Amino acid sequence: MTLSLEAASIDEEPGSAIGARPSRRLSLPWISVATVGVLIGLWSLVSYYRLVPPLFLPSPLAVSRALSGLATTGFVDATLAQHVAASLSRIFGALGVALVLGVPAGLAIGTSRWGKGILDPIVEFLRPLPPLAYLPLVIIWLGIGEASKIAVIALAMLPPIILSTASGVKSASSDHINAARAFGASRRQLLQYVILPGALPSILTGTRIALGAGWSTLVAAELVAATRGLGFMIQSAAQFLVTDIVIAGIVVIAVVAFLFEVVARWIERRLVPWSSRR
Amino acid sequence: MSVLRLENISLRYPSGDGGSQAPLILDRINLDIADDDFIVVIGRSGSGKTSLLNLAAGFLPPSSGHVTLDGRSLSGPGSDRAVVFQDDALYPWLTAIENVAFPLRLRGLGREQRLKEAQALLERVGLPSAGAAKVWELSGGMRQRVGIARALASHPRFLLMDEPLGALDALTRVRMQGFLLDMWQASRAGALLITHSIDEALMLATRIVVLSAGPGRIAKAIPVRFARDYLAGVPQPELRASTQFRRLHDDLTGFIHSEDEGVAA
Structure with missing residues (x-):
C-alpha cells in the first residue's frame, strides 16, 4: 500500500506533462521573466542605435534614472511616493464607497424581485458608459476637488461589484439554502449566514475586476485640476515632453496594479479557500 | 407518539x-x-x-x-424535521464543528455552549477529533457523518x-x-x-x-x-x-x- 503510493507520487512531478522530462523544461515563471528580459533588451538596442529618437523612446537607463529622480527630488512639487499615495487614497476611497453601495445593491438584485426591477436598469445604464463621458457632469455637480475624482472612480467600480454580487447570490446552492430553512433560519439569518458567505468568492472576483476599472478611470480623473497623483504626473510630464517621466509613470502604475492583483489573490486564498476546491 | x-x-x-x-x-x-x-x-x-x-x-x-x-x-x-442531503450541503466556509453548531447558532445559543454540544455530537457520529477540519479536507463518508450530526443538533422529531x-x-x-x-x-x-x-x-x-x-x-x-x-x-x-x-x-x-x-x- 505504502510502496505503491510512493511510486505514484514520483510520477507526479509538478509541472511535468506526459512524456516530458521535468529537468529540461523551463518553469512557467522563468519563461515570463525571460520574455520581459528579451523585451527590455530589444528596447535597449532600439534606443542604443537611435532607431527611434530619444524624445519618443528614451533608453531604459534614462527611464530608470527618471525613476530614481522621481523617488528623491520628485516632479511638479511632489515626490513619487506622494504621487503614489495620492492615487492610492483615491483608489481605496472609491473602492470603499463602491463596496458599501455595490454589495447591498447586488444582494438586493439577487434576492428580491423589487430590487432587481429597480436596480437592473440603473446598472445597465451605467455599465456601458465610459467614465470620461460622465466625468464633466460629475465635476459640474461635485466641483473639481477630491469628491468628484473619487465619485468617478467609484462609479466605474460599481457595476462589476454589483453584478458579481448578484451573480454570486443567484448561484447559491439550493441545498445550502434549504438546509438552513429546515433548521428554521429567518430571512435575515439566511442572508447573513448562508447567502452572503456563499457569494463572497464572486464578490472578491468582482472587486478585482473593479480595481482594474478603477485604475483606468484614475488617470482620466486626475487629468482635471489635480496637483498630485500618478495620472496627473504623467499628464504634466507629457505636456513638457519629458518622455522618460511619462514612461516611468506608466511603469509605476503597471507595477502597483500588479501588486494589487497579487495581494487580491492572496486575500482570496485566505478568505475563500473553498472556492477553488469544490 | x-x-x-x-x-x-x-x-x-x-x-x-x-x-x-x-x-x-x-x-x-x-x-x-x-x-x-x-x-x-x-x-x-x-x-x-x-x-x-x-x-x-x-x-x-x-x-x-x-x-x-x-x-x-x-x-x-x-x-x-431535519434534512440530510445527498450532496452533504455542508457550508464550506465553516469548519466541521461550526457546521454541526449551525442550527444552534440560528437558535441564538452562545458560542461556547453550541461548540460544546457540537463536540458531543461529533463524538456520537465517531468523529471526535474532526472538529477543526475544513469541510473539503474530509472524505465523503466523514462529510455525511458531519451532515447527520448537524441534522441531529436541532433535536428533530x-x-x-x-x-x-x-x-x-x-x-x-x-x-x-x-x-x-x-x-x-x-x-x-x-x-x-x-x-x-x-x-x-x-x-x-x-x-x-x-x-x-x-x-x-x-x-x-x-x-x-x-x-x-x-x-x-x-x-x-x-x-x-x-x-x-x-x-x-x-x-x-x-x-x-x-x-x-x-x-x-
Missing part, C-alpha cells in the same frame, strides 16, 4: 399560465411516518422520490392534500434523508448503513430515507414504500424486520446471507422491473 402524515398529497409542476395540464408528479400519496418508523422510499428515477421528501420537509407546497404533524397542518420547513449514501463507495456505504441505524435508534426520531438501492432499503427500513413512476403512486408498502434484527445484534453479513433477505431482494427487483415494463408498454 408523533406522526408526520402525508395526506392525499398530489403534486403538479407549477405551470406558468396556471393551466391544469401541468404534468402530475405525485398522485394522491398517503403516508404516515411515526417516530419509531424507518421508512425507505424506493423507486426508479423520475418516480418523484425526491419531490416526496421535499414535500415532507416543506420545501415544496403540495398542489393538493396536506402535510400534518400530530394533526397540525404544516406550511413550510421547520426545525422539527423526524430525519428526512435524500439518498444520503448515494455518493459513497460501496464499502463505506455498507458501514454507513449500520451507522444510520445506530443513530436512528439513539435519536428516537422517525426517519424517511430515499434510495434507489434495494439492498439499502432492505437493510435500513422498518417499512419499504415502493413508488411507481409516471405519476408517482405508492405501489407497494412492505414491513421489513432486518433493521430491527441488526439493532438486536445480528451482524449485517448474516442478515444479507439469509434466505428471507434474498427472497425479498428478488421479489422487489422483479416488482420494480415489471413496473418498468408496464411504463414502457
